[in-house]
Amino acid sequence: MTLSKLAPLSLTVAIAASLAACGKTEAPVAAVAADTAKPAFDMAQIKTPSVAFNVADLDPTASACADLNGFVNGTWLKANPVPGDQTTWGSFEILRERSLEVQHALVEQAATADAKAGTVEAQIGDIWKTGSDEAAIEAAGIAPLQPELEKIAALGDSAAIAGYLRDAYAQGQGFLFSLYASPDFKDSGNVIAYVGQGGLGLPEKGYYFDESQANIRDAYVAYIEQLLALSGVDAAQAKEQARAVMDFETRLAKASLSRIELRDPAKRYNPVSALDADKLTPNFSWTALFDTLKVPAKDKFSLAQPGFFGELDKMLADVPAATWQAYLRFHTVDNAAPYLSKGFEQANFDFYSKTLRGQQEMQPRWKRVLESVNGAMGEALGQLYVEAVFPAESKVEMQHLVENLSAALKTRLENLPWMGEETKKKALEKWASFTPKIGYPDKWRDWSGLTTSGDSYLGNMRAARAFNYRYMLDKIGKPVDRTEWGMTPQTVNAYYNATKNEIVFPAAILQPPFFDAKADPALNYGGIGAVIGHEMMHGYDDSGSQFAANGNFDNWWTDADRSAFNSRTDKLVAQFDGYESLPGVNVKGKLTLGENIGDLGGLTVAFDALQMALKEDPSKNVAIDGYSQDQRFFMNWATVWRRNFTEGELRVRLNTDPHAPANFRANGAPSNMPAFAAAFECKAGDAMVRGDDTRVVIW
Known part of the structure; x- marks a missing residue:
């Protein structure tokens, strides 16, 4: 409820499920002119460090069989408290900082360029310059x-x-x-x-x-x-x-x-x-x-x-x-x-960010204004971002990973012991119709007609909001445009959309610890592979499973199979209901069920795909830094979920967020997987080994 308050009213599709909660809304609203020059950008300018998996971060006093999150992330979490201008701090936030640094350079370039009025560069520049002119904002009141x-x-x-x-x-x-x-x-x-x-x-x-x-x-x-x-x-x-x-x-x-x-x-x-x-x-x-x-x-x-x-x-x-x-x-x-002027902005921050979520300091002006640019013209900025920093080989490698995850999922579906043939046939039809989108849209949005100026920050934001909203309203009564994206390329996240049956992976998430074209297979399958699997499994979670292959809200289950599914997911609800996040405050298993199904199914399918990849190329099935490929797979999964929270932020999320807190996501799915216990030689009775009566097996 801070800098995205003038973003379009409700562009987030109600049946779309994302990998992680986003603190702010970034709405795709603009296109870049075809003759936009590709900006020169040197990634060496980035000051925010990488968060790739590193054995130096492991906590030697912890045991993976007792607490995978503590073993992998304990040392890092102690050394990286939440900064004063944040409410959470972990892999997602650090990658977001890296993305913001790139975007900062790009908007500065747009604002200083001699752009023709009405061009996207000029529009971005108007928002950036009016948002940065604190004296004019203060004088306007x-x-x-x-x-x-x-x-x-x-x-x-x-x-x-x-x-x-x-x-x-x-x-x-x-x-x-x-x-x-x-x-x-x-x-x-x-x-x-x-x-x-x-x-x-x-x-x-x-x-x-x-x-x-x-x-x-x-x-x-x-x-x-x-x-x-x-x-x-x-x-x-x-x-x-x-x-x-x-x-x-x-x-x-x-x-x-x-x-x-x-x-x-x-x-x-x-x-x-x-x-x-x-x-x-x-x-x-x-x-x-x-x-x-x-x-x-x-x-x-x-x-x-x-x-x-x-x-x-x-x-x-x-x-x-x-x-x-x-x-x-x-x-x-x-x-x-x-x-508006400082008194309004400070009051807004003091309640929504400080009192409600525990953020101690307002973010620097450049980040706040950059958030406004994203809320107003996110997709336009995204095209500049992609041209600057997204290598073509990343998209090619991701396509290969998606194919491998898809093959592993198909095998799982075909061999489900609890699902009857009639429902299984429909499940496989849905599998066959998944549409993956990687990196950035194939078609960029046009933004001719938006009028911005160098006079008013609020005026520019209201103009962009009205233009965005009109763009959205104009879709009513028309066929769905399946080329559109619901996230900008510079967003560190991913999502599944049930009515389009699509899985979407923006460019900004395709970096360590999620993805590295040079990394060993375990890291990529435990990172972005599990993310791919997670988004696919949203098609079969408690909500997504109510939509058919064609995207229609339609019951394709027999009563017996739906009952069998519910009995399994009820155990997952009970598992997360049992996690105490703050003294006396537990996770809500029903609220987080869809994401927990995505995690468990996605990690299971990603592990299967890793085994397929290692079988295809046995030369890569080697230990690195003393850890096997299976161990590194689960360790990188936990690295993805390293995250500290302020108490206020955590309280808000426990009430509103369909995602469980990160530490429980790191441990929750692996504790149900015999493959994890085997990888670390865990024994019955260990905290990370759930017994037969509580172990959850769905997909």
């Missing part, structure tokens, strides 16, 4: 937002409020609910509009009710009051309005579903016509909204969580206009705060 605040102050009744909401969404400024374009769950070749619950300033509905979050609630009310006062509201009124806003959001939270409930695709898909939806919400016309947005959604759109929207409609009728004004004013200022 709240003025760039004042016209919007005046509109809110003039709202006198529910009809005016509904009209304002429609206009705000047309500019991509809505926050009361999500409204985005995505493939139709039942017709995945075509795009429809999806509308879902929203409107909360705290991370998840539980924050409004759990006794353990009382201090956070108090701090949030104080923050609302502070921001309202900074925006010009009288101090006494700001205090009263802050309490009213909190009550408003608490009412929304009561009507909202939990993160665990939203893991069920059926709770995210409810196709209706606009006329039928209008009956549910007589005080808010969806017909009028789609007319304002100029999108063909009246015949069919998804209005999921109807209970939330029924309550929202009542609030339009019975909540005083003054409370609506306070709510809309606060969130409008809150969204813009990172792009």
